Amino acid sequence: xxxxVNGASRExxxxxxxxxxEELGYGGAVVATAVNGEFVAAAQRPAAxxxxxxxxxxxxxxxxx
Amino acid sequence: xxxxxxxxxxxxxLLGTARYPSPSILTAAVKASAAEVVTVSLxxxxxxxxxxxxxxxxxxxxxxxxxxxxxxxxxxxxxxxTAQMAREVFGTTWVKLEVIGEDETLQPDVFGLxxxxxxxxxxxxxxxxxxxxxxxxxERLLEAGCRVxxxxxxxxxxxxxxxxxxxxxTLRARLPGVPMVVDAGIGVPSHASQxxxxxxxxxxxxxAVSQARDPVAxxxxxxxxxxxxxxxxxxxxxxxRDLAVPSTPVIGQALLR
Numbered sequence: 179x180x181x182x183v184n185g186a187s188r189e190x191x192x193x194x195x196x197x198x199x200e201e202l203g204y205g206g207a208v209v210a211t212a213v214n215g216e217f218v219a220a221a222q223r224p225a226a227x228x229x230x231x232x233x234x235x236x237x238x239x240x241x242x243x
Numbered sequence: 244x245x246x247x248x249x250x251x252x253x254x255x256x257l258l259g260t261a262r263y264p265s266p267s268i269l270t271a272a273v274k275a276s277a278a279e280v281v282t283v284s285l286x287x288x289x290x291x292x293x294x295x296x297x298x299x300x301x302x303x304x305x306x307x308x309x310x311x312x313x314x315x316x317x318x319x320x321x322x323x324x325t326a327q328m329a330r331e332v333f334g335t336t337w338v339k340l341e342v343i344g345e346d347e348t349l350q351p352d353v354f355g356l357x358x359x360x361x362x363x364x365x366x367x368x369x370x371x372x373x374x375x376x377x378x379x380x381x382e383r384l385l386e387a388g389c390r391v392x393x394x395x396x397x398x399x400x401x402x403x404x405x406x407x408x409x410x411x412x413t414l415r416a417r418l419p420g421v422p423m424v425v426d427a428g429i430g431v432p433s434h435a436s437q438x439x440x441x442x443x444x445x446x447x448x449x450x451a452v453s454q455a456r457d458p459v460a461x462x463x464x465x466x467x468x469x470x471x472x473x474x475x476x477x478x479x480x481x482x483x484r485d486l487a488v489p490s491t492p493v494i495g496q497a498l499l500r
Contacts, residue, residue, distance in 0.1 A: 210329070237328055
């Protein structure tokens with residue numbers, strides 16, 4: 179299915195957020211996730227079902243002031 | 244000692260981690276500053292490059308506390324969600340809450356700030372709100388559950404120092420027991436000294452260090468300025484006056500006219 183990951187259109191086979199992250203190369207990475215603007219905690223990712231067109235944000239530590 | 248929520252800190256300088264020429268200069272600057280708290284942020288991570296992972300490893304190696312920010316958030320919803328994401332990634336309940344109201348000045352939207360602070364305090368966050376020098380807003384933030392305030396000196400990255408020392412003095416005088424960190428707008432070490440001399444508990448510096456010609460040397464200069472400003476505050480500065488008062492005694496002066 180087609181989803182938006184950090185603003186870019188991506189094709190994923192996985193039906194849940196945990197699987198999609200693995201497929202997209204985030205395996206083992208320290209990231210926080212949101213689906214359609216709502217925070218999804220790491221523990222909830224396997225149960226977070228994805229649907230066509232979902233907007234996923236994958237954020238990581240970055241420099242900040 | 245400076246107490247910010249549960250943390251007892253020796254250093255009154257908090258340092259931002261953005262805009263350094265290189266990761267090694269960032270590391271050296273943090274060490275030279277003796278800061279025990281650094282600010283960090285969250286940004287989109289690419290599954291290919293995973294740039295954030297390397298940065299996080301550098302910060303963890305420094306062994307300092309992190310204060311995640313909600314920089315760039317313009318709404319309560321964005322700021323709250325960003326804080327929730329930061330709590331998980333950084334493993335801290337601390338959050339420097341920014342809700343930006345205007346793009347050219349990056350002035351805080353104080354109405355959204357109070358609303359977001361109330362939500363986050365109820366969720367167990369320890370909120371460091373980036374606010375203006377407005378006393379009534381400060382009181383609302385305390386009512387919302389904040390136990391530290393971060394009034395601005397001047398717009399973020401402007402380096403203008405304390406734009407409104409009169410209002411900052413009023414804020415300090417009216418809320419004497421509240422830890423306050425002057426955040427944003429400090430350009431040179433003398434600005435930091437001034438903030439500490441006025442009785443502010445600490446300063447948060449980023450651009451003034453990271454954009455200096457020699458960030459590591461400037462970090463050291465800020466550390467000295469902050470220590471000097473605090474020492475001066477504790478020593479009790481004299482009151483300024485309009486006319487001269489001779490410092491050398493006039494009694495016993497020779498008559499040589």
